[in-house]
Amino acid sequence: MANIFPRWSNLLPLKIAVCAGSAAAGVALAFAYYATPKAQVVGYQPSQPIPFSHKIHVDQLGLDCRYCHSFVDVAGHSNVPTGNTCWNCHQHVQRESPKLAPLHKSMDPAFPGYDGKPIEWVRIHKSPDYVYFNHSAHVNRGISCQSCHGDVHKMEVVWQDQPHSMGWCLECHRAPEKHLRPLEEVYNFNYGDADVTKYSRDQSVKTTQDLGLKLKEQFQVKPKESCATCHH
Numbered sequence: 137m138a139n140i141f142p143r144w145s146n147l148l149p150l151k152i153a154v155c156a157g158s159a160a161a162g163v164a165l166a167f168a169y170y171a172t173p174k175a176q177v178v179g180y181q182p183s184q185p186i187p188f189s190h191k192i193h194v195d196q197l198g199l200d201c202r203y204c205h206s207f208v209d210v211a212g213h214s215n216v217p218t219g220n221t222c223w224n225c226h227q228h229v230q231r232e233s234p235k236l237a238p239l240h241k242s243m244d245p246a247f248p249g250y251d252g253k254p255i256e257w258v259r260i261h262k263s264p265d266y267v268y269f270n271h272s273a274h275v276n277r278g279i280s281c282q283s284c285h286g287d288v289h290k291m292e293v294v295w296q297d298q299p300h301s302m303g304w305c306l307e308c309h310r311a312p313e314k315h316l317r318p319l320e321e322v323y324n325f326n327y328g329d330a331d332v333t334k335y336s337r338d339q340s341v342k343t344t345q346d347l348g349l350k351l352k353e354q355f356q357v358k359p360k361e362s363c364a365t366c367h368h
C-alpha cells in the first residue's frame with residue numbers, strides 16, 4: 137500500500153501509544169517534555185576529545201568561522217574541520233602541549249601511539265531526521281551564526297545556546313527583520329547599532345532592527361511557514 141503520510145509522521149502513532157498506555161503521571165511528564173523544549177537541549181555542553189577553545193581561535197587569533205566550517209555558506213550541512221585544518225598550524229605551534237596529544241595521534245606519524253584515525257568530536261546540535269534544514273540558505277540571506285548558536289566566539293567549550301525547536305524556527309520565519317544583517321556582517325560577532333550608519337544614510341534607520349526591516353523589503357526576504365518547507 138502506498139504510504140500516504142510523510143516519513144516524519146511515522147513517529148506519531150508511537151507517541152500516541154506511549155501516552156495512552158501510561159498513567160496520569162506519565163501523561164503529565166510527557167506534556168512537560170513537549171511543552172518545554174528549551175529544557176531538553178539548551179545548555180548541552182559535552183566535553184570534547186581536545187579542549188578546543190573558540191574564544192582563543194576566533195576572539196584572540198581572529199580566525200573566521202569559514203576557515204574551519206568551510207561548507208557553511210556553500211552547502212546545507214556545516215562541517216566540523218578535519219585534523220588537517222588544525223595541523224596546518226599545530227605542526228608548528230604548541231607542539232608540546234599535552235592537550236594536543238589526540239591531534240598528534242591522528243596526524244603525526246612520528247608520535248608514539250599514532251593511528252591516523254579522525255578525531256571524534258561529540259556532536260552538539262542535531263535536528264531530528266524528519267526536519268529539513270539548510271545552512272547556506274540562511275547565511276547567504278543575512279542570518280548570522282550568532283542568531284542560532286549564540287556568542288560562540290566567546291565560548292571556551294561550545295554549548296547549545298538556542299532551543300532549535302519548531303516554535304523557535306517559526307518565530308524568526310515570521311519576523312526575520314529582528315535578525316537580518318547586511319551579508320558583510322554575517323560573520324561579524326561584534327555587529328551592533330554602531331555599524332548601521334555604514335549601510336544607510338536614512339536618518340530614521342538607527343538600530344540593527346531598523347536596518348533589518350529595510351533589508352527585508354529591499355531583498356524581499358520571505359521565509360516560508362508551510363509544513364513542507366521543513367518537513368519533506
Ligand code: HEC
Nearest residue numbers: 188193194199200201204257259260261281285288289294
Ligand atoms: C580553528 C577552527 C575553528 C574555527 C575558526 C571555528 N570553529 Fe566552530 N568548531 C570547531 C571544532 C573543532 C568544533 C568541534 C569541537 C567543539 O565543539 O568545540 C567546532 C564546533 C562548533 C559548533 C558546534 C557543532 C556541533 O557539534 O553542533 C558550532 C555551532 C560552531 N563550531 C560554530 C562556530 C562559529 C559560529 C565560528 C565563528 C565565530 C566558529 N565555529 C569558528 C572549529 C572551529
Ligand code: HEC
Nearest residue numbers: 186187188192217221222224225226229230233234235236
Ligand atoms: C591559524 C592557526 C591555528 C589553527 C588553524 C588552529 N590553532 Fe589551535 N592554537 C593556535 C595558537 C596560535 C594557539 C596558542 C594561543 C595562545 O597561547 O594564546 C592555539 C592554541 C590551541 C590550544 C591550547 C593549547 C594549550 O596547551 O593551551 C588547543 C587545545 C588548540 N589550539 C587546538 C586546536 C585544534 C583542535 C584545532 C583544529 C580544530 C586548532 N587548534 C586550529 C593556532 C591555531
Ligand code: HEC
Nearest residue numbers: 201205208214215259261262263269274279280281284300
Ligand atoms: C538559522 C539558524 C542557523 C544558522 C544561521 C546557523 N546554524 Fe549552524 N546549525 C543550526 C541547526 C538547526 C543545526 C543542526 C542541523 C542538523 O542537525 O542538520 C546546526 C548545526 C551546526 C553544526 C554542527 C554540524 C555537524 O554535523 O556536526 C555546526 C558546526 C554549525 N551549525 C556551525 C554554524 C556556523 C559556523 C554558522 C554561521 C556561519 C551557522 N552554523 C549558522 C542552525 C543554524
Ligand code: HEC
Nearest residue numbers: 268269270273277283305308309312315357358359365366
Ligand atoms: C533567525 C532567523 C531564522 C531562524 C531561527 C530560522 N530560519 Fe529558516 N529561514 C530564515 C530566512 C531569512 C530564510 C530565507 C528566506 C528567503 O530566502 O526569502 C529561511 C529559509 C529557510 C528554508 C528554505 C531554504 C531553502 O532551501 O530554500 C528552510 C527549509 C528553513 N529556513 C528551515 C528552518 C528550520 C528548520 C529552522 C529551525 C531549526 C529555521 N529555518 C530557523 C530565517 C530563519
Ligand code: HEC
Nearest residue numbers: 170173264267300301302305306309360361362363365366
Ligand atoms: C520553519 C521550519 C518548520 C516548519 C515551517 C514546520 N515545522 Fe514542524 N518541526 C520543525 C522542527 C525543527 C521540529 C523538531 C522540533 C524539536 O526537535 O523539538 C518540528 C517537529 C514537528 C513535529 C514533531 C513534534 C514532536 O512533538 O516531536 C510535528 C508533528 C510537526 N513538526 C508538524 C508540523 C506541521 C503540521 C507543520 C505545518 C503546519 C510544521 N510542522 C511546520 C520545523 C518546522
